[in-house]
């Protein structure tokens with residue numbers, strides 16, 4: 001509310017969150033197109049972290065604001081949604097253009113990379129890869145924006161439908177949902 005006052009901005013949110021977001025001005029639906037000045041944006045409902053979570057995709061610029069649904073090499077915790085909700089929400093993100101630049105709600109990347117490195121420690125190629133990302137991050141200090149190409153390939157929370165990757169970390173006996181559940185649970189207890 002203080003920011004709203006100071007910057008005279010409008011607060012946008014998902015329609016069903018209208019009673020829980022103080023000062024909300026514009027109520028958005030799932031898959032709603034709207035314009036911010038000359039920029040065309042589409043919003044998508046991505047429940048999982050919260051029940052009314054939405055993401056914003058800037059169509060022409062290919063910028064995606066994922067809030068707390070997707071992080072670089074991670075994803076949001078499940079506070080209000082089910083594992084299935086989150087998998088379905090992540091699938092919506094996965095199918096966007098691969099050169100989409102992703103802006104996250106939190107810079108948890110280094111933590112996520114350490115988790116990824118530990119999880120893949122028995123696969124030398126994968127582990128080395130995460131070590132390299134970690135080294136680059138330590139130099140740069142921040143990871144935002146990432147690209148969907150990198151996340152689709154290396155974010156472990158997005159590998160639920162990648163049989164090759166699952167096999168590489170000996171989790172190919174798990175179906176999509178069970179794989180995601182396993183990874184999410186491991187991270188929650190890490």
Ligand SMILES: [Fe+2]
Nearest residue numbers: 049068076105
């Ligand atoms: Fe959050």
